[in-house]
Amino acid sequence: MKDDIVSAQPAAAGPAAPTPTRWRLDQIVSELRTSREVTHSIRRDGEARRAPSRDALDGILGNITEALFPRHYGQFEFDGENIDYFVGHTLSAALDSLCDQIHRGALFVGDELLPGFHRQDAVELTRAFASQLPAVRGLLISDLRAAFVGDPAAENFPEILIGYPGMTAIIHHRLAHLLHSLGARLIARLMAEIAHAKTGIDIHPGAGIGSGFFIDHGTGVVIGETAIIGENVRIYQAVTLGARHFPTDDHGNLIKGDARHPVVEDDVVIYAGATILGRVVIGRGSTIGGNVWLTQDVAPNSFVTQATVRSKIGTP
Numbered sequence: 001m002k003d004d005i006v007s008a009q010p011a012a013a014g015p016a017a018p019t020p021t022r023w024r025l026d027q028i029v030s031e032l033r034t035s036r037e038v039t040h041s042i043r044r045d046g047e048a049r050r051a052p053s054r055d056a057l058d059g060i061l062g063n064i065t066e067a068l069f070p071r072h073y074g075q076f077e078f079d080g081e082n083i084d085y086f087v088g089h090t091l092s093a094a095l096d097s098l099c100d101q102i103h104r105g106a107l108f109v110g111d112e113l114l115p116g117f118h119r120q121d122a123v124e125l126t127r128a129f130a131s132q133l134p135a136v137r138g139l140l141i142s143d144l145r146a147a148f149v150g151d152p153a154a155e156n157f158p159e160i161l162i163g164y165p166g167m168t169a170i171i172h173h174r175l176a177h178l179l180h181s182l183g184a185r186l187i188a189r190l191m192a193e194i195a196h197a198k199t200g201i202d203i204h205p206g207a208g209i210g211s212g213f214f215i216d217h218g219t220g221v222v223i224g225e226t227a228i229i230g231e232n233v234r235i236y237q238a239v240t241l242g243a244r245h246f247p248t249d250d251h252g253n254l255i256k257g258d259a260r261h262p263v264v265e266d267d268v269v270i271y272a273g274a275t276i277l278g279r280v281v282i283g284r285g286s287t288i289g290g291n292v293w294l295t296q297d298v299a300p301n302s303f304v305t306q307a308t309v310r311s312k313i314g315t316p
Contacts, residue, residue, distance in 0.1 A: 052105040052187060056097055058194050063094035065171055068137050072161050091130070098187075099126040102179075105186040125182050136174045142211040143170050150214045150234050166215030169201035176205035207241075209233075210266070217272070224261035230284070233264055236272040244278030244295055265300070 066073040067090045070083055078086060103122035147160045147167060154160050160167050172195035180188035188205035196202045200219040203209075207223045210231035215221055220238035223229070227241045243260040262276045265284040270276070273291040282288065283300030292304055301313050 049108045050104055051108050052101045052190060054190055054194065056101055057187065057190050060094050060098050060101070061172060061175065061191060061194060063090050063097075064133070064175060067091040067094065068133065068140065068171075069161060072158060091133075095126055095130055098129070099123055102126060102184045102187055105184060105190075109186050125184060128182055129178055129184075132178055136178060139174055139211050140171060143167065143213050146212040146214040146232060146234070147216075151216055164218075165199035165201060166218040169195050169199045169203060169215060169218060169221075170209075170213060173203045173205065173207070173209065177207070177209070180205035207261070226257075226259045226279075227261035228263045230264060230266035230268070232267050233269075235270040236290075238273045239270050240275045240277075242275065242277050 062073075067087045070087055070090075071078060074086060074090075099122050102125055103117075103119055106117040106122065144157055144160055144167065147164060148154050148157060151160075154164075172191055176188040176191040176195075179185075179191070185205070192203060192205045201215060201221045203221070203223045204225040204227075206225040207227040207229065209223075209229045210233070212232040213229065214234045215236075216234065217237035221235060222240045222242060224242050229241075241262045241264065246260070247255045247258055249255055259279050261279065263279070263281045264270070264276075265282060265286075267285045268282050268288070269286075270282075270288040271290040271292075274288045274294070275292070276282065276288070276294045278295050280295065281297045282294075283298050283302060285300055286298050286302040286304065288294065288298070289303070289305040292306055294304065298304055
């Protein structure tokens with residue numbers, strides 16, 4: 001009986017602890033260090049720095065969006081007395097965190113901003129960013145109105161503001177573009193990639209976009225770094241405003257920052273699947289049909305389809 005009781009006892013819980021040599025970690029760690037520090041090093045000389053946090057930036061974007069549109073994105077019921085307290089508290093926390101990320105990003109990249117970038121420089125940059133938020137909100141309201149006018153399926157502003165991926169992407173872009181213009185380019189690029197991951201819309205933070213911008217459906221839209229988009233422009237899914245070629249210097253290295261993406265003037269509509277490449281100008285008031293491939297300028301007030309280009313003026 002005693003033997004039966006002993007044999008019924010459960011076995012020791014959990015797997016056996018691995019021996020130190022099971023994975024040959026000493027060798028792997030050593031080889032990774034050699035790759036990291038010698039053979040495949042991508043780190044600049046000097047003290048190692050902590051990278052900016054995408055999770056923190058995602059939270060910052062959420063908080064700033066709540067501060068811009070507290071009754072749509074805020075988590076509470078508001079009346080006239082407490083809404084300003086919520087906006088102030090939310091914005092204060094977001095800007096404190098953003099300042100930290102800007103400082104971290106500048107130190108991590110090294111040459112992103114002026115040499116000798118200090119914490120106070122991050123404070124000043126964040127203050128400049130914050131001062132432009134009312135103007136950014138005004139632009140976003142123009143985008144919201146453009147979506148309502150441009151989409152017959154849209155029944156109200158809240159549906160667009162909290163439900164349309166194109167609206168989410170443009171909110172992120174307006175904020176990222178402002179940071180990009182102020183010099184915080186790594187932070188701006190990470191914010192743009194957060195929007196890209198959420199919406200499938202890829203807008204480089206360097207792209208300049210005028211008021212009243214509407215992206216309908218949106219999936220697969222790509223807008224390059226040096227693209228310039230005028231006012232009251234509407235584009236649909238899978239549109240690309242890209243570069244036709246990439247110029248190089250005498251040593252074969254890519255030249256960074258050259259104007260290589262399209263200029264889209266005011267009141268242009270670009271339908272699904274259109275690809276427009278190079279520093280071409282799409283004239284004011286033109287319509288670009290679906291699946292068109294364009295590498296040349298388009299005169300104002302033109303219709304462009306896969307087979308034809310014709311003027312709107314004088315067309316029956």
